[in-house]
Amino acid sequence: MAVDPKAYDPRNLHLPELEVMHSGHLACPGCGAALGMRQALKALGDNTMVVIPACCWAVIVGPYPYEALKVPVLQVAFETAAISAAGVRAALDAQGKHDTTVLAWAGDGGTFDIGFQSLSGAVERNDDIIYVCYDNEAYMNTGIQRSSATPYGAWTTTTPVEAPKAEPKKNMVEIMVEHRIPYTATASIAYPEDFIRKLRKAQSIRGAKFIHLWISCPAGHKSEERYSVKIARLAVETGIFPLYEVENGVHYTINHEPAFTDVAEYLRLQGRFRHLKDEDIETIRRNIEWEWKRLRAKAEMGRTLPAPPPPVRAVVEEGEHEPSTE
Amino acid sequence: MRKVIKGNGAVAHGVRLARAQVISAYPITPQTSIIEELASMVAEGELDARFIKVESEHSAMAGCIAASSAGARAFTATSAQGLALMHELIHWAAGARLPIVLANVNRAMAPGWSIWTDQNDSLSQRDTGWMQVYCESSQEVVDSVIQAFKVSERVLLPTIVVLDAFFLSHTYEDVEIPEQELVDGFLPPLELPQKLDLEHPAALGNLVFPDRYMEFRRKMELAQQHALGVWEEVGREWGELTGRPYGLLEEYRTDGAELVLVCAATAASTARVVVDRMRDAGIPVGLVRLRVFRPFPADAFRAVLGGRRKVLVLDRNCSFGHHGIFHQEIKSALFELPAAEQPEIRGVIAGLGGRDITPEDIEDMLTRAWEGRLEEATTWWDVLPAEDPVRAASVRS
Amino acid sequence: MVEINPRTLDDVPATSYSDHATTAIKTGTWKYVQPVYEDKLPACSHRCPAGNDISRFLYLTAKGDLLEAARWIRRGNPLPATLGRVCPHPCEDECNRGPLGGAIAIHMMERFLGDQGAAEELLPERAPATGKRVAVVGAGPAGIAAAYNLALRGHEVEVLDDKPEPGGFLRTGIPQYRLPREVLDREIALVERCGVRFVPDTRVGRDVSLDELRERFDAVLVAIGFHGSRPLGVPGEDHEHVYNGVRLLERILAGERPELPPRMAVVGGGNTAMDVARSLRRIGVEPVVVYRRSRMEMPAIPTEVDEALAEGIEMVFLTAPKRVVIEGGRITGLECVKMRLGEPDESGRRRPVPVEGSEHVVPVSGIVTAIGETAELDMLPEPLRDGWRVAHDARFATPLEGVFTAGDVATGEGTVTAAVGTGRRAAAVIDAFLRGEALPEEAPRVQVLWGRQVRLDTVVHVEQLNLAYHKEAPRPGIEELDPAVRVRDFSEVVRSFTAERAIEEARRCLECGTCNECLNCLWFCPDVAIHKRSGFGFDIDEEHCKGCGICVEECPRDALTLVEVER
Numbered sequence A: 001m002a003v004d005p006k007a008y009d010p011r012n013l014h015l016p017e018l019e020v021m022h023s024g025h026l027a028c029p030g031c032g033a034a035l036g037m038r039q040a041l042k043a044l045g046d047n048t049m050v051v052i053p054a055c056c057w058a059v060i061v062g063p064y065p066y067e068a069l070k071v072p073v074l075q076v077a078f079e080t081a082a083i084s085a086a087g088v089r090a091a092l093d094a095q096g097k098h099d100t101t102v103l104a105w106a107g108d109g110g111t112f113d114i115g116f117q118s119l120s121g122a123v124e125r126n127d128d129i130i131y132v133c134y135d136n137e138a139y140m141n142t143g144i145q146r147s148s149a150t151p152y153g154a155w156t157t158t159t160p161v162e163a164p165k166a167e168p169k170k171n172m173v174e175i176m177v178e179h180r181i182p183y184t185a186t187a188s189i190a191y192p193e194d195f196i197r198k199l200r201k202a203q204s205i206r207g208a209k210f211i212h213l214w215i216s217c218p219a220g221h222k223s224e225e226r227y228s229v230k231i232a233r234l235a236v237e238t239g240i241f242p243l244y245e246v247e248n249g250v251h252y253t254i255n256h257e258p259a260f261t262d263v264a265e266y267l268r269l270q271g272r273f274r275h276l277k278d279e280d281i282e283t284i285r286r287n288i289e290w291e292w293k294r295l296r297a298k299a300e301m302g303r304t305l306p307a308p309p310p311p312v313r314a315v316v317e318e319g320e321h322e323p324s325t326e
Numbered sequence B: 001m002r003k004v005i006k007g008n009g010a011v012a013h014g015v016r017l018a019r020a021q022v023i024s025a026y027p028i029t030p031q032t033s034i035i036e037e038l039a040s041m042v043a044e045g046e047l048d049a050r051f052i053k054v055e056s057e058h059s060a061m062a063g064c065i066a067a068s069s070a071g072a073r074a075f076t077a078t079s080a081q082g083l084a085l086m087h088e089l090i091h092w093a094a095g096a097r098l099p100i101v102l103a104n105v106n107r108a109m110a111p112g113w114s115i116w117t118d119q120n121d122s123l124s125q126r127d128t129g130w131m132q133v134y135c136e137s138s139q140e141v142v143d144s145v146i147q148a149f150k151v152s153e154r155v156l157l158p159t160i161v162v163l164d165a166f167f168l169s170h171t172y173e174d175v176e177i178p179e180q181e182l183v184d185g186f187l188p189p190l191e192l193p194q195k196l197d198l199e200h201p202a203a204l205g206n207l208v209f210p211d212r213y214m215e216f217r218r219k220m221e222l223a224q225q226h227a228l229g230v231w232e233e234v235g236r237e238w239g240e241l242t243g244r245p246y247g248l249l250e251e252y253r254t255d256g257a258e259l260v261l262v263c264a265a266t267a268a269s270t271a272r273v274v275v276d277r278m279r280d281a282g283i284p285v286g287l288v289r290l291r292v293f294r295p296f297p298a299d300a301f302r303a304v305l306g307g308r309r310k311v312l313v314l315d316r317n318c319s320f321g322h323h324g325i326f327h328q329e330i331k332s333a334l335f336e337l338p339a340a341e342q343p344e345i346r347g348v349i350a351g352l353g354g355r356d357i358t359p360e361d362i363e364d365m366l367t368r369a370w371e372g373r374l375e376e377a378t379t380w381w382d383v384l385p386a387e388d389p390v391r392a393a394s395v396r397s
Numbered sequence C: 001m002v003e004i005n006p007r008t009l010d011d012v013p014a015t016s017y018s019d020h021a022t023t024a025i026k027t028g029t030w031k032y033v034q035p036v037y038e039d040k041l042p043a044c045s046h047r048c049p050a051g052n053d054i055s056r057f058l059y060l061t062a063k064g065d066l067l068e069a070a071r072w073i074r075r076g077n078p079l080p081a082t083l084g085r086v087c088p089h090p091c092e093d094e095c096n097r098g099p100l101g102g103a104i105a106i107h108m109m110e111r112f113l114g115d116q117g118a119a120e121e122l123l124p125e126r127a128p129a130t131g132k133r134v135a136v137v138g139a140g141p142a143g144i145a146a147a148y149n150l151a152l153r154g155h156e157v158e159v160l161d162d163k164p165e166p167g168g169f170l171r172t173g174i175p176q177y178r179l180p181r182e183v184l185d186r187e188i189a190l191v192e193r194c195g196v197r198f199v200p201d202t203r204v205g206r207d208v209s210l211d212e213l214r215e216r217f218d219a220v221l222v223a224i225g226f227h228g229s230r231p232l233g234v235p236g237e238d239h240e241h242v243y244n245g246v247r248l249l250e251r252i253l254a255g256e257r258p259e260l261p262p263r264m265a266v267v268g269g270g271n272t273a274m275d276v277a278r279s280l281r282r283i284g285v286e287p288v289v290v291y292r293r294s295r296m297e298m299p300a301i302p303t304e305v306d307e308a309l310a311e312g313i314e315m316v317f318l319t320a321p322k323r324v325v326i327e328g329g330r331i332t333g334l335e336c337v338k339m340r341l342g343e344p345d346e347s348g349r350r351r352p353v354p355v356e357g358s359e360h361v362v363p364v365s366g367i368v369t370a371i372g373e374t375a376e377l378d379m380l381p382e383p384l385r386d387g388w389r390v391a392h393d394a395r396f397a398t399p400l401e402g403v404f405t406a407g408d409v410a411t412g413e414g415t416v417t418a419a420v421g422t423g424r425r426a427a428a429v430i431d432a433f434l435r436g437e438a439l440p441e442e443a444p445r446v447q448v449l450w451g452r453q454v455r456l457d458t459v460v461h462v463e464q465l466n467l468a469y470h471k472e473a474p475r476p477g478i479e480e481l482d483p484a485v486r487v488r489d490f491s492e493v494v495r496s497f498t499a500e501r502a503i504e505e506a507r508r509c510l511e512c513g514t515c516n517e518c519l520n521c522l523w524f525c526p527d528v529a530i531h532k533r534s535g536f537g538f539d540i541d542e543e544h545c546k547g548c549g550i551c552v553e554e555c556p557r558d559a560l561t562l563v564e565v566e567r
Helices: A032-044 A056-060 A078-094 A108-113 A116-124 A172-177 A192-204 A225-237 A263-268 A278-304 B007-017 B032-043 B057-069 B080-095 B138-155 B180-186 B210-242 B267-280 B298-305 B325-334 B359-370 B389-393 C043-047 C054-062 C066-073 C080-086 C106-114 C141-152 C181-193 C210-216 C245-253 C271-282 C302-310 C416-434 C446-450 C499-506 C550-554
Strands: A048-052 A073-075 A101-107 A130-135 A183-188 A209-214 A244-247 A251-254 B002-005 B022-025 B050-053 B074-078 B101-106 B131-134 B159-164 B173-176 B249-252 B259-264 B285-290 B292-294 B310-315 B344-349 B378-380 C033-037 C040-042 C133-137 C156-160 C196-199 C219-222 C226-229 C242-244 C263-267 C286-290 C314-316 C319-327 C330-344 C350-354 C360-362 C366-369 C373-375 C403-405 C455-460 C530-532 C538-540 C560-564
Touching (some): A032 A048, A032 A056, A032 A101, A032 A192, A048 A078, A056 A101, A078 A108, A078 A116, A078 A130, A078 B022, A078 B050, A078 B057, A101 A108, A108 A116, A108 A130, A116 A130, A116 B057, A130 A192, A172 A183, A172 A244, A183 A192, A183 A225, A192 A209, A225 C550, A244 A278, A251 A278, A263 A278, B007 B032, B007 B138, B007 B173, B022 B032, B050 B057, B074 B080, B080 B101, B101 B138, B131 B138, B131 B210, B138 B159, B138 B173, B138 B180, B138 B210, B249 B298, B259 B267, B259 B298, B259 B325, B259 B359, B267 B285, B267 B359, B285 B298, B298 B325, B310 B325, B310 B359, B325 B344, C033 C538, C040 C043, C043 C054, C043 C455, C054 C066, C054 C106, C054 C499, C066 C499, C080 C106, C080 C416, C106 C499, C141 C156, C141 C181, C141 C196, C141 C416, C181 C196, C210 C219, C219 C416, C242 C245, C245 C271, C245 C366, C263 C271, C286 C319, C302 C314, C330 C366, C403 C416, C416 C446, C550 C560
Parallel strands (some): A048 A101, B022 B074, B074 B101, B131 B159, B259 B285, B259 B310, B310 B344, B344 B378, C040 C455, C133 C219, C156 C196, C219 C403, C242 C366, C286 C314
Antiparallel strands (some): A244 A251, B131 B292, B249 B285, C226 C373, C319 C330, C330 C350, C330 C360, C530 C538
């Protein structure tokens, strides 16, 4: 038989064998952020530099003199992930190292809140970086305080069960879309092939790329460690966290049609939602429906709308200077 | 090549000659013409650098930190509010031991809004681990920017090169702009011992437990101390190349001076005129210009001021609650002298928010100091008097 | 590299430059539970009477390693090509793939793999010779299975059978259109190549006594099967055109073409009835199957019934024979009575009850009885006889020292597959006996003999699987010869899978409870604490596994278990 025993077996996940992360890092058991980084670096490879602002990963990566990654890491101030990545990019370009990928790896607080301005700046400048926000929906490293990524109804230490978060989560991907970012996408640690494909696509595009990665956090979500991937999967399958990508701020692709599993399945696995009443859950259900209507409408709009005209100037290629106006 | 340029232009030329690779900056008056000129130089290909036009000073410094961490020579410029906004990262840059050079155009802090000069913005960064050099002229600015890169890269500490708003930043002067080959010979390309490097992957800035933290800070302090000698050496070397040597501080007519005025920046130019005039009138006054403020040249001050009768320190700044900052520091340095060699010290705070310090002001304060008519340890110069101290301190009428 | 324990500031870097791998930090000490790789019993194998390691041979097939799969299936089962054709495959009823597109066609896979490989490639390794000798009485499936396994364990085995050729019921009772003789011959030849000697035309109690065998051999296995046929118990059944189905089938399958009446009633609803009816059809006789219950209760393999119906065979249900109608010395019909189904009997099937006044005659000129077989034990010495079966304990040991039993004559399960299973188990006991080891309390379960670690107390059902990784996939169709064509001779009805189809089908297998190196555990470990071995399987880095259990949860097939850490 002419079948290669190692031939592609469609039943299985196929991820790169390359391992760019060490064991012995300081993530909590069942940490989605650790898993996310592992998957990300499998995608991006070891010709990568990683910029980490204050976030769980600032600790996970290891205490001095230890490092959990096999690539260079720059720890930076909380609000500076995007500009720091841009700074590394500029330095690498100045040294002719154009093929090195610069990855900004920030939490939801460092992205949705304190790092928002710097991110907006980098994306508007179209700095050639990949920015991944690993979103566990609260300030987990400081002990579970609400962020603008915390979803409606969730308990945190600053939104106690007597007054859980009353506002919906900020929609970062749509904000990125409005910057006309060349590429933005959502991703999940439960769908690593999709995540890896998106990172590689991002790697192939010059300019700013933003990926919103949903991750679980057993400590902050009050969930069982072993359910970290399961909950991430349910976030997708319930429709709470759609997997989609947007190119040039207009062309939407919904990557995965969810099963629309009842969101109660997802909520009941997480202690942070335990206090929710049936009517709260109904509100969440209605919001999922509405968000999906909006997403599908945007996807539809992207199909009919032509691609936006190019910017006044394309991204400047290395060594190319502004043409004379004479 | 001689050129008539502004102080801000001198900064830009210094940065160009130093071949900065990454510039990350945000506009603020009166710094703007520095980055405008640099933007032109980059756009026209005179300077092969990446200029990240960031959305805030905070990001400006963050961009420099990142670029420097990745091994690029990085520069930024700012002023007042911008420097204050950078403050978190000013600490970071020094703690990360990055040889970044920042040009700060001294401007008074708001409120109320002021765009005019004083030193409180830069001196507020005194305890961050940065080195600080205060310039008197555009020539010194261009020379100091180049020297700052060299010293920073040798001792792995960043430097703020300071110039007065408008009095220097926007004043045209005749400047000798060094040739590129000369500067290239003086300042080799940046080679950081520890940086982001794919060949030697490492994490920069990882968590440090209490059993390790203090060692890093002690090393920063040792680097500051070491830098004193490096500034002197580099200033000498520059002098050998250009005929313009620089030291930690500059003495003017201190031979036989019994009263020495200490001041920094453009006020020193005014003071020179006054010292000449008073010497001619037979009063034994001299001038010491503070140039390198961090590391603080305490030994040099003791050597030049020890055994004098009187010292007057002119501060264009104030550490609210305790004197002008130069005054404090000099006084603390001289306290180490034997009692017999300790001069009488008086301080004057003048020229805040860009108020003019005229030759007459300086002559008047020196005369009063010489005649022992400065009763207070610190005198606020040219300011309305306080009648009822409680009422005067109050914000209500 | 940075000095980890510097003695002076000179050896401290300027910043917290960190270039030592965190692997130095033993985060494994944090855990209080830990994953262990632990294969469990898939529902299919749990149900397999022959004890096939189904998930494993399907795994090997899915990888495309067909020869290794064929070798694996033959590790204890010498008759996969045969069983794949004749087994009623209860495994497929249990298959967890069922709700996700239909059960795996396990029997087709067994058959396919059974047909793979040349004898040289398939020849298993034999243990060193023990010098012990075993006589196996009966060359049917139980005897062959036992002989094969004993031979592989290094014993010298002779198989005695009263027929001229080995195979027992496989040769005499299963038509070639279900089991081509070359398939059977190939499997028997392979057993012979493993050192088993078949002694034909030798009947114990006639040509040689059991005592003689006990003297000449170190152990004896009695696996003589069921040969007797139960009588109908109706008037007229001693007519010459009332045939014993088993005997008639044996003659037809041996190539005889006896003069038979043109239309014959076949009484019974089991596989023999189907085999007889379909064989008669193939030699030009028109059969009518008469069965006293409904189709649902028929003990025959449902597909056999389907195939018979497709071949145009008439069947009358809920009809029981009452009398053979003989006119002028010739059978003209079978008088029957209509039945209805009453309360369930001890077999769980509803008991047929006659409908009064429903007598009628089914017009036939001959009758074949196929209502079940029994043992013929009269040639065995008294202590071995226990009603219809050979007396034995849970270890298949008979009251006579060194004499064991297996197959139908032991358990009466009535399938070739069960016979193979008991043969394998009895062989394990005999092996222990021959080696002078303490005999187990009971014969080991066949799964124990798989040669890999499997937790037998846990059967994996669909609830234990992570269905997120199992997408629905339809069961492939099974191709058959056109009924109009196939009734012309004894050509095999069902077509084998092609290799491509077999691999495709193997890849539908969920591999329940069986690690198939899908790598999910490795991919989803946040701690990089799972490493692929150079051989099969994975190592868990105990020094760094934090015991989160994601690997256990994300295993699609429940091949990992979370256990408490012993402190």
